[in-house]
Amino acid sequence: MAIYQLNVNNQPREVTVDPSTPLLWVLREELKMTGTKYGCGIAACGACTVHLGGAATRACVLPVSAIGQRPIVTIEGIAPDPVGRAVQDAWVEKDVVQCGYCQSGQIMSAVALLKAKRQPTDANIEEAMGGNLCRCATYVRIREAIKSASEQLK
Amino acid sequence: MRVALKAANDLHLTRRSFLRASAAAAGGLLVSFYFDLPASGQEGNKAPPKIYPPDAFVRIGPDGRIVIAVNRLEFGQGVHTSLPMILADEMDADWSQVHAELAPAGDVYRDPLFGLQMTGGSASIPNSFQQYRELGAKTRAMLVAAAADRWQVTPDQCRAENSVVYGPGNRSARYAELADDAARRPVPDKVRLKNPAEFKLIGKRVRRLDGRAKCDGSQKFGLDLDLPGMKVAVLARPPVFGGRVKAIDDKEARGMEGVREVFEIPLVKGSAVAVVADRFWTAKQARDRLKIEWDLSGVEHPDSSELRGRYKQLARTSGKAAVGRGDEKAMDRIPVANRIVAEYEFPYLAHAAMEPLNTTIRFDGARAEAWIPSQFPGPEQAVIAEVLGLKPERVAFHVEFAGGGFGRRGVLDSHVQREAAAIAKRLPGTPVKLVFTREDDMRAGYYRPMFAHRVEVGIGGDGMPATWRHVVVGQSFVIGSGNVFEPLLVKNGVDALALEGTVDTRYDIPNFHVSAHHPVVNVPVLAWRSVGYTHNAFVMETLIDELAARAKMDPIAYRLKLLNADARKLRGPLVLLQEKSAAWRANLPRGHAVGIACSEYHNTGVACAVDVSIENKRPRIHRVTVALDCGLAVNPLSVESQFQGGIGFGLSQLMANGAITLKDGRVEQSNFNDFRPPYITDAPVAIDVHIVPSTEAPTGVGEPPVPVISPAVVNALARLTGKRYRALPLATIQS
Numbered sequence: 020m021a022i023y024q025l026n027v028n029n030q031p032r033e034v035t036v037d038p039s040t041p042l043l044w045v046l047r048e049e050l051k052m053t054g055t056k057y058g059c060g061i062a063a064c065g066a067c068t069v070h071l072g073g074a075a076t077r078a079c080v081l082p083v084s085a086i087g088q089r090p091i092v093t094i095e096g097i098a099p100d101p102v103g104r105a106v107q108d109a110w111v112e113k114d115v116v117q118c119g120y121c122q123s124g125q126i127m128s129a130v131a132l133l134k135a136k137r138q139p140t141d142a143n144i145e146e147a148m149g150g151n152l153c154r155c156a157t158y159v160r161i162r163e164a165i166k167s168a169s170e171q172l173k
Numbered sequence: 174m175r176v177a178l179k180a181a182n183d184l185h186l187t188r189r190s191f192l193r194a195s196a197a198a199a200g201g202l203l204v205s206f207y208f209d210l211p212a213s214g215q216e217g218n219k220a221p222p223k224i225y226p227p228d229a230f231v232r233i234g235p236d237g238r239i240v241i242a243v244n245r246l247e248f249g250q251g252v253h254t255s256l257p258m259i260l261a262d263e264m265d266a267d268w269s270q271v272h273a274e275l276a277p278a279g280d281v282y283r284d285p286l287f288g289l290q291m292t293g294g295s296a297s298i299p300n301s302f303q304q305y306r307e308l309g310a311k312t313r314a315m316l317v318a319a320a321a322d323r324w325q326v327t328p329d330q331c332r333a334e335n336s337v338v339y340g341p342g343n344r345s346a347r348y349a350e351l352a353d354d355a356a357r358r359p360v361p362d363k364v365r366l367k368n369p370a371e372f373k374l375i376g377k378r379v380r381r382l383d384g385r386a387k388c389d390g391s392q393k394f395g396l397d398l399d400l401p402g403m404k405v406a407v408l409a410r411p412p413v414f415g416g417r418v419k420a421i422d423d424k425e426a427r428g429m430e431g432v433r434e435v436f437e438i439p440l441v442k443g444s445a446v447a448v449v450a451d452r453f454w455t456a457k458q459a460r461d462r463l464k465i466e467w468d469l470s471g472v473e474h475p476d477s478s479e480l481r482g483r484y485k486q487l488a489r490t491s492g493k494a495a496v497g498r499g500d501e502k503a504m505d506r507i508p509v510a511n512r513i514v515a516e517y518e519f520p521y522l523a524h525a526a527m528e529p530l531n532t533t534i535r536f537d538g539a540r541a542e543a544w545i546p547s548q549f550p551g552p553e554q555a556v557i558a559e560v561l562g563l564k565p566e567r568v569a570f571h572v573e574f575a576g577g578g579f580g581r582r583g584v585l586d587s588h589v590q591r592e593a594a595a596i597a598k599r600l601p602g603t604p605v606k607l608v609f610t611r612e613d614d615m616r617a618g619y620y621r622p623m624f625a626h627r628v629e630v631g632i633g634g635d636g637m638p639a640t641w642r643h644v645v646v647g648q649s650f651v652i653g654s655g656n657v658f659e660p661l662l663v664k665n666g667v668d669a670l671a672l673e674g675t676v677d678t679r680y681d682i683p684n685f686h687v688s689a690h691h692p693v694v695n696v697p698v699l700a701w702r703s704v705g706y707t708h709n710a711f712v713m714e715t716l717i718d719e720l721a722a723r724a725k726m727d728p729i730a731y732r733l734k735l736l737n738a739d740a741r742k743l744r745g746p747l748v749l750l751q752e753k754s755a756a757w758r759a760n761l762p763r764g765h766a767v768g769i770a771c772s773e774y775h776n777t778g779v780a781c782a783v784d785v786s787i788e789n790k791r792p793r794i795h796r797v798t799v800a801l802d803c804g805l806a807v808n809p810l811s812v813e814s815q816f817q818g819g820i821g822f823g824l825s826q827l828m829a830n831g832a833i834t835l836k837d838g839r840v841e842q843s844n845f846n847d848f849r850p851p852y853i854t855d856a857p858v859a860i861d862v863h864i865v866p867s868t869e870a871p872t873g874v875g876e877p878p879v880p881v882i883s884p885a886v887v888n889a890l891a892r893l894t895g896k897r898y899r900a901l902p903l904a905t906i907q908s
Contacts, residue, residue: 020430037430037454044454053397054390056576057453058527059611063845066527094390110388114380114810117818118249119387120394120527120576141858148853152845154527154577155249156821158856160814 023083027052028096038084043067045083046093054094054123058152065151068124069093075131075147094123097130102172106130109168117155125151129165137172139165230281230308231260233352237336239264240272244282244301246292246548247275247383248526248575248582249818250875251811254382255298256305258808262374263309263367264316266348267336273382278550278570289657290551293583293700295775295873298807302871310364312355319354320346369805369868378810383574395546395573396531400604403533404433406596407456407608408445409463413838414618414695415442415472418465426459435463438595441588441697443472447596453608473695474838477623480694481518484625484646488516492644492688495667496676499684503640507631515628515716518900519647519708520832522621522701522825523848528576529614532593535604540567541597542604545590546575548583556587560594579822580700584619585654588697615848616840620833621701622648622671624708628716631684636724637735638717640684645709647671649691650698666691670700674709674880679740679773680717680732696835702822703879706774710880711826711887711901714770718888719897728769728888729780742778742802742872743771745865749800753863754782757796762786765795768889770881775873777803778865781820781881783857785889790905791829792886794857799881802865804872812874813862819878821856826883828855831902 025032027050034049041060046052046069055078058066062077069078072089097103106129116122125148132139132147139147144165153161232240241260247253257273260266276282283290286300313333320338321328323346331340336348369376386392411417423435426448434449446465450456504512533544534557541561547553550570558565575582593607609617624647633639649668651659662669667689669676676687701707721731729751736743750769758767764786771780784796799816806812825831830849834841842848887898894908 037458039458040454044452047397048452048454051399052390053393053399056394056527057396057529059845061611061844061846064527098389107385107388111380111384114384114814116381116384116387117251117814118247118527118575118577119383119392122387123390126388145854150852152527152850152852154525154579154822154850155818156824156851156856157814157818158821158851158853159817159858159860161853162858 021084023086025086026088026090028092029090034083036083038082040083041079042069042081042083042086042091043078046078052093052095056120056123058121058124063150063152064121065128066121066124068127068151070127070131073134075128094127097127100130102133103130105168105171106133106164109164109171113160113164113167115157115160115164117157121151121153125153125161129161129168132165133168133172138169231264231312233348235349237267237270237347237349238272239266239270239336239348240274242276242282243273244276244284244290245297246546246572246575246578246582248292248546248578250297250815251381251808252292252297254379255808255811256301257382258374258379259302259305260309260312262372263306264313265333265335266309268374268379270336271382275572275574277572278554283551289549292548295777295875295877298871299775299873302807306366307364310366311360314361314364315355315358316348316351318358319351323351323354375807376805376809379808380810392574394528394576395533395544396528396576396608398533398544398573398606400533400535403604403606404449404451404600405453405456405606405608406447406449406593407453407460407610408438408447408592408613409460409465410440410445410613410617411443411467411469413469413472413474414697417468418444418446419468420466421446422464425462429455429459429462431455432459434599435459436599438592441586441591445592449596449600449605456608457610469838472838475694475696475835476837477521477834480623481625484623484692485516485518487646487690487692488625488627488644490644492646492690493666494686494688495665495672496685496687498686499640501642501684501686503684504629504631504642507640511632513630513632513716513719515630515712515897515899517624517626517708517712519624519711520834520902521623521696522707522831523615523833523842524579524581524701525615525845525848525850526575526577526579526581529611530581530589530609530617531607532589533604533606534593534597536561536594536597536601538601540569542569542571543590544571544573546573546578546582548578549587553587553590556590557594560591561598579702580621580704581619583700585650585656585699611845612843615843618697619699620696621707622650622698624671626708626712628712630716630720632720632723636720636726638680638682638720641682641686643675643687644690645672645675645687646690646692648694648696648698650700652691670705672709673705674772674774675713678713679737679743680713680735681737695838702819703774703876706772706876706880707826710770710772711884714772714881714884715887715897715899718769718884718891722891732769732771740773742776743773743780745802746778746780746800747771749863749865750780750782750798753800753861754798757784757798758782766889766892768885768887768892770885770888772877772880774877774880777801777872777874777877779877779881781885783882783885783889785886785893787890787893787906787908790907792827792890792903792906794824794886795859797857797860797882798863799860799878800863800865801877802867803874803877804867804869806864807871809864812864815874816862816878817860819876820860820882821851823879823882824851824855824886826901827886827903829902829905
């Protein structure tokens with residue numbers, strides 16, 4: 020066990036965990052922030068996507084010991100960001116979700132995309148969202164919502 | 174499960190008197206009103222009661238908030254919105270004040286036709302449409318009567334709108350003000366339901382009530398459950414189904430900080446080792462450090478390539494007769510040149526819902542409480558009670574939101590709940606959450622069975638199929654299950670769920686003979702969204718397409734010509750599809766081809782056209798146009814979602830790494846790296862959905878979209894490559 024000082028959604032948080040513990044489980048079990056989901060544990064489905072130092076990152080394979088000073092933003096902390104809010108609103112407006120389990124990760128990937136590229140092409144969308152699995156296959160509406168958020172952010 | 178629905182309707186006949194009596198006995202409970210105390214005055218400062226114990230469908234708060242109980246699991250299909258829409262419409266409730274809650278296990282929440290509390294068979298809306306309408310209309314009638322009493326007028330001098338009752342002389346009262354009085358009134362036996370023209374919500378595009386919570390991380394799923402003092406359990410399951418623990422070396426595991434218990438539990442077949450720890454990560458690490466010696470003697474070690482060969486041979490012999498129409502010898506009169514012999518292969522498929530399986534139980538000795546993303550609350554409650562030695566009513570059962578299911582949460586033997594109960598029994602007083610890792614979930618079995626089909630078609634002079642001999646080979650998950658539906662689904666040793674999509678075809682084929690073999694294999698199997706239609710519709714729709722091509726006819730025109738007189742629900746969609754896809758079908762880019770398929774499932778007719786090209790030796794799906802007839806579309810926005818999503822889900826069958834295989838009894842896949850469902854680039858770029866206008870009773874939309882897409886894509890590939898793909902998962906495309 021070791022003590023880690025983390026910056027989660029602009030809040031300082033302290034946790035005492037085994038250094039191998041992935042950020043995903045620190046968020047879910049230590050900090051009780053369950054918006055970030057467990058889907059595969061091997062960075063193959065994207066359900067656990069968070070922003071680490073601004074980059075979309077799979078929290079399920081990131082040991083807490085490797086985080087250092089980099090700030091963490093999760094689905095619970097994305098709304099104050101104008102891009103985050105626009106994406107969430109577009110998701111609601113397009114009625115994207117079905118079971119909803121993967122959507123935290125989808126939204127975090129989409130926010131990272133739109134922060135980097137305000138007017139993404141179809142190819143940009145496929146590249147940025149290509150690792151986020153949705154078993155309900157809401158992909159058509161995910162594309163529409165990203166384009167709609169992009170319009171809103173113009 | 175069209176056949177299952179028919180069976181369930183038969184079952185309903187035997188249960189009708191019971192249901193009627195129970196509904197009458199529970200009449201006052203059907204529409205219970207609860208109040209935020211002390212507004213109702215009587216019982217001091219107690220916290221407002223939740224819908225538990227389970228006896229309520231509607232709760233009106235003093236603030237005007239209306240909570241409607243949903244008697245189904247929400248796992249993506251949208252019932253958490255569409256069932257409240259139905260009730261709220263008849264109730265004339267203010268939709269902006271409506272909230273939904275998933276109902277716990279309770280007799281009043283049984284499916285009114287199936288007689289079980291369950292979610293499945295695309296039946297939530299079809300079976301509960303009338304029920305929720307009546308609940309809404311009765312609630313409204315009680316509120317109106319309460320207002321009429323207060324004003325000393327008759328109810329028909331009053332009208333309700335948007336949670337307000339209006340009476341003569343500009344009088345009005347909000348539902349919240351009337352609820353207290355209304356609650357003391359008897360529930361009326363008969364009420365007038367609205368004419369479709371009076372609907373304000375039904376038939377409108379209404380966004381999901383759970384939309385925002387699923388976008389900001391606040392929606393809790395079963396796996397998110399957190400209780401004071403809760404522990405997490407992970408299982409080490411045997412490497413071959415049915416294997417037993419012989420010896421455990423748990424020294425290293427027990428030495429880890431946070432590990433509480435390590436012990437063996439029985440499985441439905443064989444046994445497993447449970448590790449209970451304070452945290453999931455600890456439990457998993459400790460589980461992975463166990464050294465277990467397994468006893469695998471006496472259990473079959475299935476091998477899928479061996480099974481494939483065996484099934485193929487079996488398919489060349491007649492099985493148990495399922496359907497025999499016309500003259501079986503008619504084939505002999507068809508010239509060999511006018512016959513097609515087609516052999517098909519389908520692999521085991523995992524459901525791989527995004528939320529891995531989980532169940533949380535707290536056992537206190539005399540009672541228990543369970544939190545489960547459950548499709549079958551009643552049966553699972555009974556199983557937990559059985560394992561814990563309790564009466565079912567001693568198990569409080571909360572239905573949690575589920576991250577998908579696709580069949581995997583509708584397990585007939587309730588194995589997950591048995592396992593979780595066996596673990597909870599060892600830790601009285603401690604809530605324990607059993608969590609499957611993705612690997613556990615994928616390797617635990619309960620797959621869509623492997624199938625082989627062999628079809629011999631004799632083509633008549635008009636290019637239409639004159640004679641059809643069809644053999645289906647595959648495991649049955651119904652035969653021997655002891656399930657309540659077994660006697661209705663299994664006739665002459667043939668499982669209707671394995672043959673649906675073939676035996677109930679809407680095509681008019683005069684000489685039609687179908688038989689089945691159901692081998693017993695040591696791999697647990699289960700329904701997978703759209704059940705028998707996953708493979709039967711694929712066989713039927715690819716062969717019909719081949720016949721249309723041989724006859725040099727348009728594939729839609731050919732189908733319309735071949736459909737029988739009962740195919741009303743398919744004709745509308747086919748004609749609508751023709752109209753809606755004509756423009757793009759006539760202007761396909763070079764290297765693209767169109768594929769057509771149709772299927773009627775759960776009384777919902779579906780037809781689709783796909784625009785496909787080949788990229789990197791795989792199909793690239795540019796566009797899908799789909800037309801459907803589901804009767805009255807309660808929420809067209811939700812119907813559209815189900816069709817867009819169901820089409821994406823159906824493509825799972827075509828994925829290059831879309832199969833579960835076994836070698837020496839061991840499942841070869843473990844996670845999304847080697848079992849790959851469709852990602853965004855595998856899914857269609859665009860899907861336009863067209864609903865045939867209808868005011869007929871609503872029919873299911875959860876499963877009907879799934880069967881059409883894979884045959885449609887393969888039919889397009891046949892146009893592009895000249896090759897008929899009859900083995901799934903789809904091999905590399907050589908163009």
